[in-house]
Amino acid sequence: MLLKTFFFPCYLNILLDQSPFFFYLKRTARTLGICLALIIMSNSAGDSRVKEIRISEQKDFDDLVFPLVLSPNPEAGDKIKTAEDACKWLKSQSGSIQEKLLKHGAVFFRGFPLNDAQDFDKFVTSYGINPLPYVGGAAVRNQITSKVFTANEAPPDKPIPFHHEMAQVPTYPSILFFFCDVAPPSGGQTPIVLSNLVYKAMLEKYPQFIADLEQKKIQYTRILPEADDPSSAIGRGWKSTFLTNDKAEAEKKCLEQGTSFEWLPNGCLKTVTAVLPAIKEDIRTGKKVWFNSIIAAYLGWRDSRNPPGKAVTFSDGTPMPDAIMEDLEKILDQLAVDVTWEKGDVMLVDNNQALHARRTFTLPRRILASLGK
Numbered sequence: 093m094l095l096k097t098f099f100f101p102c103y104l105n106i107l108l109d110q111s112p113f114f115f116y117l118k119r120t121a122r123t124l125g126i127c128l129a130l131i132i133m134s135n136s137a138g139d140s141r142v143k144e145i146r147i148s149e150q151k152d153f154d155d156l157v158f159p160l161v162l163s164p165n166p167e168a169g170d171k172i173k174t175a176e177d178a179c180k181w182l183k184s185q186s187g188s189i190q191e192k193l194l195k196h197g198a199v200f201f202r203g204f205p206l207n208d209a210q211d212f213d214k215f216v217t218s219y220g221i222n223p224l225p226y227v228g229g230a231a232v233r234n235q236i237t238s239k240v241f242t243a244n245e246a247p248p249d250k251p252i253p254f255h256h257e258m259a260q261v262p263t264y265p266s267i268l269f270f271f272c273d274v275a276p277p278s279g280g281q282t283p284i285v286l287s288n289l290v291y292k293a294m295l296e297k298y299p300q301f302i303a304d305l306e307q308k309k310i311q312y313t314r315i316l317p318e319a320d321d322p323s324s325a326i327g328r329g330w331k332s333t334f335l336t337n338d339k340a341e342a343e344k345k346c347l348e349q350g351t352s353f354e355w356l357p358n359g360c361l362k363t364v365t366a367v368l369p370a371i372k373e374d375i376r377t378g379k380k381v382w383f384n385s386i387i388a389a390y391l392g393w394r395d396s397r398n399p400p401g402k403a404v405t406f407s408d409g410t411p412m413p414d415a416i417m418e419d420l421e422k423i424l425d426q427l428a429v430d431v432t433w434e435k436g437d438v439m440l441v442d443n444n445q446a447l448h449a450r451r452t453f454t455l456p457r458r459i460l461a462s463l464g465k
């Protein structure tokens with residue numbers, strides 16, 4: 093009896109296997125199971141609606157492509173056809189994009205159906221950006237929506253040298269979004285460079301200079317006009333820099349940033365920042381980064397109010413060495429990636445990992461930006 097009970101299930105199984113009906117039932121169930129597993133895998137791996145593409149301007153550093161370029165997949169069943177589709181996709185994938193940003197330093201979105209500032213605003217909102225007001229920055233910008241403004245109103249023939257956004261103030265954005273609303277006929281790229289590569293190159297060539305930077309640190313000096321002066325790349329007036337018309341309020345905001353100030357007889361405001369580090373360690377990656385705006389201040393912070401050679405110094409007042417600055421400019425250009433803007437492009441930059449700049453261009457050009465944490 094016991095023997096019969098034990099063998100009965102095996103016997104039944106053999107019978108079922110030999111039955112054509114149960115054979116097809118089992119095979120169908122197995123196929124459905126495989127399909128289900130593939131659907132789950134594709135969802136967890138990101139999604140099939142967007143794919144990585146290669147563009148000619150990209151570079152490879154340490155086996156990592158820079159920047160990573162993503163584009164809607166034309167072969168996807170559920171294609172991204174509208175700005176709303178793009179925003180929904182970004183919202184569902186923001187965690188995955190953050191991981192990619194940390195790994196690559198910058199992510200470029202090409203071919204997404206984004207047409208204007210409103211689409212761009214919705215796109216950055218979908219990412220979950222926590223917008224940061226542009227307090228303390230030097231560029232003249234025009235606010236377009238609550239989160240979006242023009243990248244820099246400086247004249248087309250004036251290049252903007254490499255910098256980390258707002259590295260000269262204690263509260264700076266961790267992420268930057270740029271959007272191409274109007275692509276220029278020529279030039280006007282927003283080149284990007286990985287800062288840890290700049291640090292490595294400078295350390296190898298100028299170890300004493302790096303040691304001095306780490307020990308003494310730096311200070312930035314800038315003379316701000318009262319009202320915005322769009323003829324200068326650093327022409328932002330003190331009123332719009334500190335978002336007030338009240339001198340006492342501007343002084344309070346200077347002090348909050350550790351910046352010392354002096355009112356000049358012509359109504360301008362001279363500011364000297366706190367002593368700031370020029371090199372940082374990115375605790376997320378353990379990499380040392382060239383986190384400063386030295387070359388931007390050295391080359392670009394000069395206009396009718398700001399004489400050359402004074403904008404950035406060591407904390408003891410020593411100027412930056414001219415020969416090293418000249419070479420630094422070359423190193424930055426060698427490592428730079430210059431992507432030619434196309435209408436609708438979006439570039440997401442990790443401001444702790446990458447510097448950016450602006451090339452000269454011919455009009456028209458309209459690049460919008462959004463800064464955040």
Ligand SMILES: [Fe+2]
Pocket residue numbers: 255256257448
């Ligand atoms: Fe910038």
